[in-house]
Amino acid sequence: MKTVFVTVGTTCFDELIECITSAEVTQVLRARGYERLVLQVGRGSFLPDTDSCSHISLEAYRFKASIAEDIQQADLIISHAGAGSCLEALSAGKPLLVVVNDKLMDNHQLELAQQLHADSHLLYCTCSSLTETLRTMDLSNLQPFEPGQPKNFANFLDKALGVR
Amino acid sequence: MVGLLLVGLGGLLALVLVVLVRVSLVLRAGSRLQQQRRRRRSTDTGSVSVSVLVVAGSGGHTSEMLRLMDSLSPSYSPRHYVIADTDRMSEDKICSSERSRRQENSEDQFFIHRIPRSREVLQSWSSSIFSTLRALRFSIPLVFRLRPDVVLCNGPGTCVPLCVAALLLGILGMKKVVLVYVESICRVQNLSLTGKILYPITDYFFVQWACLRDKYPRSIFLGRIV
Numbered sequence: 001m002k003t004v005f006v007t008v009g010t011t012c013f014d015e016l017i018e019c020i021t022s023a024e025v026t027q028v029l030r031a032r033g034y035e036r037l038v039l040q041v042g043r044g045s046f047l048p049d050t051d052s053c054s055h056i057s058l059e060a061y062r063f064k065a066s067i068a069e070d071i072q073q074a075d076l077i078i079s080h081a082g083a084g085s086c087l088e089a090l091s092a093g094k095p096l097l098v099v100v101n102d103k104l105m106d107n108h109q110l111e112l113a114q115q116l117h118a119d120s121h122l123l124y125c126t127c128s129s130l131t132e133t134l135r136t137m138d139l140s141n142l143q144p145f146e147p148g149q150p151k152n153f154a155n156f157l158d159k160a161l162g163v164r
Numbered sequence: 165m166v167g168l169l170l171v172g173l174g175g176l177l178a179l180v181l182v183v184l185v186r187v188s189l190v191l192r193a194g195s196r197l198q199q200q201r202r203r204r205r206s207t208d209t210g211s212v213s214v215s216v217l218v219v220a221g222s223g224g225h226t227s228e229m230l231r232l233m234d235s236l237s238p239s240y241s242p243r244h245y246v247i248a249d250t251d252r253m254s255e256d257k258i259c260s261s262e263r264s265r266r267q268e269n270s271e272d273q274f275f276i277h278r279i280p281r282s283r284e285v286l287q288s289w290s291s292s293i294f295s296t297l298r299a300l301r302f303s304i305p306l307v308f309r310l311r312p313d314v315v316l317c318n319g320p321g322t323c324v325p326l327c328v329a330a331l332l333l334g335i336l337g338m339k340k341v342v343l344v345y346v347e348s349i350c351r352v353q354n355l356s357l358t359g360k361i362l363y364p365i366t367d368y369f370f371v372q373w374a375c376l377r378d379k380y381p382r383s384i385f386l387g388r389i390v
Binding site: 087111115156158161162163164 | 234344346373384390
């Protein structure tokens with residue numbers, strides 16, 4: 001079953017949760033072949049009912065010890081701009097759409113999401129452009145995200161410190 | 165009276181000058197450790213070990229740090245992890261990371277130390293200064309007791325008092341500790357506050373985005389390393 005996983009990390013982002021479960025967005029998701037929607041809503045005040053959507057099968061929870069399994073099962077991940085969530089989704093090789101909370105000012109975490117968007121590793125929108133983005137997005141344009149190379153760091157340090 | 169004041173002022177100025185010269189000497193002594201090591205190796209059994217003090221912060225910082233630690237060879241031993249006393253998550257992460265290491269090398273040693281946190285998320289700047297001073301009171305005895313070869317840190321506020329304590333070891337001529345800082349991958353355009361404070365005093369300062377390398381000429385850029 002084609003699944004969308006929505007994650008807001010440890011933040012609250014009610015606007016995204018309300019937007020994604022609206023009839024308009026779920027219809028678009030359905031039209032694109034997604035049948036299941038899993039929501040991790042964090043500290044948000046809005047925890048949708050499982051049977052509140054007619055277009056799509058819906059599951060929602062606040063927190064889990066690990067969201068790795070939900071990420072693995074997802075065909076599309078929709079995330080807040082948090083660095084941890086972005087990196088976890090991209091490292092799993094999943095298509096990622098970041099929805100920016102434009103009501104949060106001075107959020108330094110935006111830096112990373114914006115850069116990864118500039119490098120074509122993820123899609124990027126706000127709640128107001130979410131429907132349009134989902135309707136028109138082309139996931140095949142996304143560039144794969146290569147893992148970082150800690151070995152380069154280790155080699156540099158070995159040389160600098162005269163180890164080996 | 166004025167004369168006495170001038171003499172006092174002159175003395176103070178001289179003291180500041182001596183300390184500054186000493187600090188700059190310590191900061192430039194980065195390569196001396198390498199010579200020390202070479203010497204130690206030629207007299208020892210042939211294997212070199214580097215004791216590391218690792219500052220593990222919270223959440224994302226700890227994950228990034230453990231990815232770096234995983235890449236280091238068993239020569240980096242013992243490894244002393246310092247975590248904030250209010251941090252519960254990091255200890256579990258460190259232990260599971262070290263367990264997976266242990267299977268490869270049974271000689272490896274690691275320890276976990278706790279100190280008060282310098283700055284909680286969202287804490288005000290003025291009260292941060294006091295809590296940092298408090299953290300320094302715990303950092304100095306710890307660093308002086310462990311006398312690590314290297315301090316490795318990547319951003320949480322706790323890095324600052326620990327690096328200052330390590331610098332103090334050098335200033336007092338007790339030991340030159342190599343300070344290594346790795347800026348978080350989250351920092352693309354601007355350094356974190358900790359990064360800005362530590363940039364002038366670290367021996368090796370790594371950034372993970374080209375934009376930061378261009379802004380900070382002393383930094384080392386090897387692409388993304390976590």
